[in-house]
Amino acid sequence: MNKLALIRSAAFMSLACFFQLAAQAQSNQLQVLVKFVHTANGKPIVLQDSAYQNAFGEAYQLTRLKYYISNLGLLGKQPAQAAPSVYLINAAQEDSIELKLKAGIYDSLAFTLGVDSIYNCSGAQDGALDPLNGMFWSWNSGYVFFKMEGYSAASTADLQRIEHHVGGYLGAHKASARVAIHLEKPLLIKEHSGPVIEVTLDLDKYWKGKNDLTIASNALIMAPGPLAIKSAENFAGMFSVRVVE
Amino acid sequence: MFLFTACCLFIIGAAKDDGYGTYNPTYLQLLIPNGWPKPERDYFAKNKMTEQGFQLGKKLFYDSRLSKDREVSCASCHQPFGAFATFDHDLSHGVGNSFTTRNAPALMNLAWMNAFHWDGGVNHLEVQPLGPLTAHNEMGQSLDSVIIILKSDTAYKRMFKAAFGDASISSQRMLRAFAQFTGSLVSANSKYDRVMNGQDTFSNFEQNGYRHFKVNCSGCHKEPLFTDNSFRNNGIALNRFKDAGRQQITGLASDSLKFKVPSLRNLQLTYPYMHDGRIFSVPQVIDHYIAKTQTPYAGMDSLLQKPILLTKLQKNELVYFLYTLTDTSFTKSKRFDPDGPVYFKH
Numbered sequence: 001m002n003k004l005a006l007i008r009s010a011a012f013m014s015l016a017c018f019f020q021l022a023a024q025a026q027s028n029q030l031q032v033l034v035k036f037v038h039t040a041n042g043k044p045i046v047l048q049d050s051a052y053q054n055a056f057g058e059a060y061q062l063t064r065l066k067y068y069i070s071n072l073g074l075l076g077k078q079p080a081q082a083a084p085s086v087y088l089i090n091a092a093q094e095d096s097i098e099l100k101l102k103a104g105i106y107d108s109l110a111f112t113l114g115v116d117s118i119y120n121c122s123g124a125q126d127g128a129l130d131p132l133n134g135m136f137w138s139w140n141s142g143y144v145f146f147k148m149e150g151y152s153a154a155s156t157a158d159l160q161r162i163e164h165h166v167g168g169y170l171g172a173h174k175a176s177a178r179v180a181i182h183l184e185k186p187l188l189i190k191e192h193s194g195p196v197i198e199v200t201l202d203l204d205k206y207w208k209g210k211n212d213l214t215i216a217s218n219a220l221i222m223a224p225g226p227l228a229i230k231s232a233e234n235f236a237g238m239f240s241v242r243v244v245e
Numbered sequence: 246m247f248l249f250t251a252c253c254l255f256i257i258g259a260a261k262d263d264g265y266g267t268y269n270p271t272y273l274q275l276l277i278p279n280g281w282p283k284p285e286r287d288y289f290a291k292n293k294m295t296e297q298g299f300q301l302g303k304k305l306f307y308d309s310r311l312s313k314d315r316e317v318s319c320a321s322c323h324q325p326f327g328a329f330a331t332f333d334h335d336l337s338h339g340v341g342n343s344f345t346t347r348n349a350p351a352l353m354n355l356a357w358m359n360a361f362h363w364d365g366g367v368n369h370l371e372v373q374p375l376g377p378l379t380a381h382n383e384m385g386q387s388l389d390s391v392i393i394i395l396k397s398d399t400a401y402k403r404m405f406k407a408a409f410g411d412a413s414i415s416s417q418r419m420l421r422a423f424a425q426f427t428g429s430l431v432s433a434n435s436k437y438d439r440v441m442n443g444q445d446t447f448s449n450f451e452q453n454g455y456r457h458f459k460v461n462c463s464g465c466h467k468e469p470l471f472t473d474n475s476f477r478n479n480g481i482a483l484n485r486f487k488d489a490g491r492q493q494i495t496g497l498a499s500d501s502l503k504f505k506v507p508s509l510r511n512l513q514l515t516y517p518y519m520h521d522g523r524i525f526s527v528p529q530v531i532d533h534y535i536a537k538t539q540t541p542y543a544g545m546d547s548l549l550q551k552p553i554l555l556t557k558l559q560k561n562e563l564v565y566f567l568y569t570l571t572d573t574s575f576t577k578s579k580r581f582d583p584d585g586p587v588y589f590k591h
Contacts, residue, residue, distance in 0.1 A: 120368070121368045121369060123291070123292070123369040123370070123371035123420070123421075123424070124369075124371040124372055124416065124417040124420035124421055124424075126416070126417040130415070130416055130417065131372070131420075132388050132389060132392065132416050136372070136375065138372070138375035138378075138379055139362075139366050139380075140367075140493075141366065141367050141368040141369065141372050142368070173496070225496045226496075
């Protein structure tokens, strides 16, 4: 490393530190980690590897499970604070979200499964919403909010596929779901507490929730519409929350 | 004081040459032709139009290496000499000699459109290229591969830097560059426009045809864009692809067989007509409307429920008027033409 580069990186680091300190002093925000885990039949979901069975006795395997989380926040007596970002959660990897919060007592966790309509109709996005993530429909603009793919002997589709591409942001086809879950007991967030909140998606409750989604008659959900709504109505019921520490 | 020095050093450092040229954007503005409305949507509010972005979009538009077989570019189906429609083809072709199921629409005055494709399924100018790039019977490529191709090309890196400030290549930047080029394709210099601007006059034939146009056609093909951007059922029957048009997007039975009203600008060059190119000439299109409106049915558009009556002479006059919508300064524009030779696979 030459001299100039050294000076430059030192300067950059001091600048970075300065801004970080300034930001902390300004809002005094504390960090909470929200971790997403995925289960079926009481076991962690392992894509491609394990076989599961839904409440209708239909056996299936999964190859993909991805979904968007937005407006994530903890609610309490303090004014609600939601993270402005959109996150793409992928069961193929361990995903967790860092939430920045003010100190206080919180009693529930809330988020939207889906993507706010504005991002569905405002042109090319990046980050989690980059169409490279394979979650944007090219023929009927808008995001796939929830993508689950796999195979089942119960499927009547080609190659016994299961493909649930659930989305839709317009009017009666709006398939995003608001999820709000009460914590078992109020959570005190204070300096150095650093809790981890574990959000569990239980796929058993996706197949059988508010609506029955048998694989035999719902192997493919590929577009916004009544079928996607039927699926989306099961979103809220499949999540549970627990505070780990 | 230390902080100030640090800032200066950092800025000097950042401006150091990365080997991909300089960033000196020349900002452009979408010019609104005389007498035209302002576009309803501002596609260039976040995506500032620059000469460098336009040039990058143009290069992408004519680059067949982006397709799966490296032979199909956007321009294969949107040919400049055909007002950016597929010249003389009912259905356009994709990779591996595949056929699409629709007639490629002319690309012009897109900044005045709110939805794209014959069924309006695409809701923003920037995301439109995702369809043809990835459709198996168009360019047949995965978006990942397109980005990999661009990233491995130094010429592109230089152009992305010139357009966006650094050489990093993302789908968002690519799509925005596409929009800067396609949104610039404005056709507003036909004889009709010159007449409206007092620079030319219609012949008697054309003038009579203009009158027939205003009585019979202008309800949907609204001046000055010659479309009202709506979706309508104009009485065409379901085709062999069972293409229900707008219904496939909205799921509404009432949208069955509704397709986007195309602009009539440059129609002399955009034959054949309708979403599947089923009608080959302008007189035949007029005959279609005359025939359909004699025996209208409930599903047909409300504006087509009363008979269109035109004599043979009046039909000819109408055709003469419609041909005044041809804008050769647009179709022969050096600015929109590729910079080097391009192979059109047709």
